[in-house]
Amino acid sequence: MKINRRSFLHSAALAGGGLALTLHTSKLVLAQAPPAPPDLTPQAFIQIAPDGMVTIMARASESGQGMRNMLPMLIAEELDVEWKNVRVEQAELNEKVYGRQFSGGSANTPMGWEPMRRVGAAGRAMLITAAAQSWGVPADKCSTKAGRVLHTASGRSMGYGELAAKAAALPAPALSSVKLKDPKDYRIIGHSQPGVDTHGIVTGKPLFGIDVELPGMLYASIEKAPVFAGKVKSANVDEIKALPGVRHVLVIEGSITPAALTPWEPGMEPGVAIVADTWWHAQQARKKLKVDWDLGPAAAQSSEGFAAKAEEILKAPPGKAVRRYGDLDAVLNSAAKVVDATYQFPFIAHVTMEPQGATAHWKDGKLEMWSTSTLPADGVGLVAKTLGIQETDITTHMVRSGGSFGRRLQNDYLVEAAWIAKRVDAPVKLLWSREDDVMHDPFRPGATVGLKGSLDAQGKLTAWRHHFVTFGDGKQATSGGGMGQDSFPAGFAPAYALHISMQPLMQRTGALRAPGDNAYCWVAQAFLDEMAHAAGRDPLEFQLELLSNKKAAWSSGEHDAVGDHEPTGPSVLIAERFKGVLELVAEKSGWSKRAKEPGRGMGIAAWFCHLGYFAEVAEVSVDAQNKVTVHRVWAAGDVGSQIINPNAAESMGQGGIMEGMGHLAQEITFAEGKVQQSNFHNHPLMRMRQVPKIEVYWRKTDYSPTGLGEPTLPPILPAVTNAIFAATGKRIRTLPLQRSGFSWA
Numbered sequence: 001m002k003i004n005r006r007s008f009l010h011s012a013a014l015a016g017g018g019l020a021l022t023l024h025t026s027k028l029v030l031a032q033a034p035p036a037p038p039d040l041t042p043q044a045f046i047q048i049a050p051d052g053m054v055t056i057m058a059r060a061s062e063s064g065q066g067m068r069n070m071l072p073m074l075i076a077e078e079l080d081v082e083w084k085n086v087r088v089e090q091a092e093l094n095e096k097v098y099g100r101q102f103s104g105g106s107a108n109t110p111m112g113w114e115p116m117r118r119v120g121a122a123g124r125a126m127l128i129t130a131a132a133q134s135w136g137v138p139a140d141k142c143s144t145k146a147g148r149v150l151h152t153a154s155g156r157s158m159g160y161g162e163l164a165a166k167a168a169a170l171p172a173p174a175l176s177s178v179k180l181k182d183p184k185d186y187r188i189i190g191h192s193q194p195g196v197d198t199h200g201i202v203t204g205k206p207l208f209g210i211d212v213e214l215p216g217m218l219y220a221s222i223e224k225a226p227v228f229a230g231k232v233k234s235a236n237v238d239e240i241k242a243l244p245g246v247r248h249v250l251v252i253e254g255s256i257t258p259a260a261l262t263p264w265e266p267g268m269e270p271g272v273a274i275v276a277d278t279w280w281h282a283q284q285a286r287k288k289l290k291v292d293w294d295l296g297p298a299a300a301q302s303s304e305g306f307a308a309k310a311e312e313i314l315k316a317p318p319g320k321a322v323r324r325y326g327d328l329d330a331v332l333n334s335a336a337k338v339v340d341a342t343y344q345f346p347f348i349a350h351v352t353m354e355p356q357g358a359t360a361h362w363k364d365g366k367l368e369m370w371s372t373s374t375l376p377a378d379g380v381g382l383v384a385k386t387l388g389i390q391e392t393d394i395t396t397h398m399v400r401s402g403g404s405f406g407r408r409l410q411n412d413y414l415v416e417a418a419w420i421a422k423r424v425d426a427p428v429k430l431l432w433s434r435e436d437d438v439m440h441d442p443f444r445p446g447a448t449v450g451l452k453g454s455l456d457a458q459g460k461l462t463a464w465r466h467h468f469v470t471f472g473d474g475k476q477a478t479s480g481g482g483m484g485q486d487s488f489p490a491g492f493a494p495a496y497a498l499h500i501s502m503q504p505l506m507q508r509t510g511a512l513r514a515p516g517d518n519a520y521c522w523v524a525q526a527f528l529d530e531m532a533h534a535a536g537r538d539p540l541e542f543q544l545e546l547l548s549n550k551k552a553a554w555s556s557g558e559h560d561a562v563g564d565h566e567p568t569g570p571s572v573l574i575a576e577r578f579k580g581v582l583e584l585v586a587e588k589s590g591w592s593k594r595a596k597e598p599g600r601g602m603g604i605a606a607w608f609c610h611l612g613y614f615a616e617v618a619e620v621s622v623d624a625q626n627k628v629t630v631h632r633v634w635a636a637g638d639v640g641s642q643i644i645n646p647n648a649a650e651s652m653g654q655g656g657i658m659e660g661m662g663h664l665a666q667e668i669t670f671a672e673g674k675v676q677q678s679n680f681h682n683h684p685l686m687r688m689r690q691v692p693k694i695e696v697y698w699r700k701t702d703y704s705p706t707g708l709g710e711p712t713l714p715p716i717l718p719a720v721t722n723a724i725f726a727a728t729g730k731r732i733r734t735l736p737l738q739r740s741g742f743s744w745a
Contacts, residue, residue: 106707354402601726
């Protein structure tokens with residue numbers, strides 16, 4: 001058997017319990033590693049009341065991305081019911097019944113598109129069988145419409161409510177055997193449906209983790225060291241215990257040892273937990289808490305030190321290339337023009353609207369949790385390990401969260417709540433303050449990038465060298481800090497090299513929405529714009545030409561890096577789809593007719609990540625004080641053949657653009673190991689007055705639908721900074737904007 005790099009990685013992912021994606025005949029096939037996914041049944045997801053009202057279980061956690069709508073919509077469509085007659089309930093955590101229950105990586109759409117529809121179709125088939133048996137007619141002579149089974153020949157019909165009990169007792173058909181609808185017959189999929197929680201949200205109903213209330217519940221808050229993983233030497237515990245409303249004061253020893261590389265789930269950070277009658281009491285007590293900290297080795301690190309080390313690394317010859325093809329040095333030496341640049345982007349925090357927290361109740365050796373985690377099963381495993389109990393002794397209720405953006409993939413707050421609950425004879429709600437949330441976040445790591453590109457006499461890109469200076473132990477990058485060898489423009493530049501160097505980081509980091517791509521897109525697309533202007537060419541034309549290259553890497557004998565054949569699969573960039581969104585956004589924005597006027601400009605950028613393609617154009621103006629106003633943004637997306645919920649999809653596009661614009665003004669800095677930012681005043685979000693008019697367009701292609709959480713975000717950063725260059729002639733190579741002399745108006 002012939003094994004190339006990609007087939008090896010595919011097999012290794014399966015063997016290691018990962019998720020592998022493979023493209024077969026333009027259809028997304030998902031291979032879930034052992035333990036094998038359960039055989040999903042309609043009975044687990046669908047309940048039909050005698051009056052015909054249908055309850056559908058939403059299996060995925062919800063943090064604002066619309067999973068509580070989208071997945072039930074797929075079931076309801078194939079079940080053939082009216083959406084107005086559907087009620088959605090959140091499933092409890094039970095992956096043996098519901099399959100993988102998580103929200104991350106824009107994966108629920110590709111993972112749920114076919115299985116959830118088949119669950120609905122199986123339910124419909126069971127209702128048809130029940131009706132056919134009642135009437136004594138062949139099942140294939142029956143049909144359904146809007147919650148009723150019809151036998152056209154006799155004119156008879158029965159509502160689903162009348163058939164529900166009989167249908168539920170039937171054996172479920174194999175999901176692979178059921179017939180799915182022709183897309184032309186969709187009445188729910190492809191039609192905008194209101195959010196199932198929208199009315200509750202706007203009327204202030206208690207839907208979120210922060211709203212959980214239990215009889216006799218206490219409230220907890222944790223004081224942590226100003227330096228990551230600093231330990232408690234001593235604290236005025238007895239004094240704090242005597243304060244009004246305070247019930248318990250617990251010193252957390254913690255389980256983290258700062259090192260060059262901190263694991264994804266490092267355990268518990270040390271600190272002092274205060275448990276009180278109200279959260280206000282706990283917070284007031286924290287103000288009087290006096291802790292003598294052992295700050296540890298992380299106190300020696302600083303943003304200035306990181307920058308100096310990165311500069312030192314860039315001055316040295318690049319280390320071993322992660323990927324290299326073509327005679328790069330010869331091409332650079334013989335080029336008509338060479339462009340050198342250094343780009344820098346900072347650490348940033350997730351800043352979810354709802355700070356981290358969880359509720360837990362320990363009773364009779366068992367734990368009950370109310371979790372906002374987007375990886376709740378992983379949270380159960382971590383809690384069980386920390387408390388020394390069996391996972392089967394934990395019951396988890398999945399509660400809506402007020403945002404995640406990757407933050408709730410990590411379960412530190414869940415472990416903290418569980419640890420406290422085991423020591424307190426009452427239900428406990430742990431809630432972080434906003435300052436806790438900013439200063440103790442698993443940050444998106446910053447990086448410094450050295451770039452060198454070359455052009456021939458005709459202004460075509462001939463070579464690209466990428467020296468990525470990130471954080472890690474030299475072998476493994478910190479979480480969220482790695483860079484894949486296929487990151488654009490790898491494979492399209494005629495000669496290419498990607499070098500990765502690392503410096504140590506004693507700090508926890510993690511995935512932020514569009515992990516890695518949220519920054520790599522800015523670097524690559526801003527430098528492409530820079531190269532286009534150096535060539536005296538239109539940036540769109542320059543990039544389309546680059547995308548038209550036959551992937552040089554795979555036709556030049558680079559067998560040791562990418563295998564024996566050009567790789568295929570949904571994780572591989574398809575040039576025609578990338579070009580398609582660029583051409584569509586150029587058309588909608590009037591790119592070719594853009595006006596040239598001082599202080600005003602347009603920028604264009606595109607990216608492929610998490611199986612989706614997005615291109616964006618930003619129109620900005622810059623005043624005499626270098627204050628930037630983004631007036632309008634056009635976005636074009638390609639996420640396959642079907643937009644499942646158009647209104648929600650448009651909102652995701654707009655939300656990704658607004659969050660990405662926020663990234664342009666955000667940074668986390670360190671001094672003597674301490675985080676210098678603490679709240680929205682110095683880690684700001686976009687204000688409503690700063691949000692431009694945003695237009696989102698779709699290019700439907702013959703590929704299975706994919707998700708929208710990630711791919712909408714990355715292109716807005718370079719689109720805006722490229723527009724600022726068009727308006728001012730000043731190139732932004734350092735983020736946030738303030739460090740390059742600009743700010744939001």
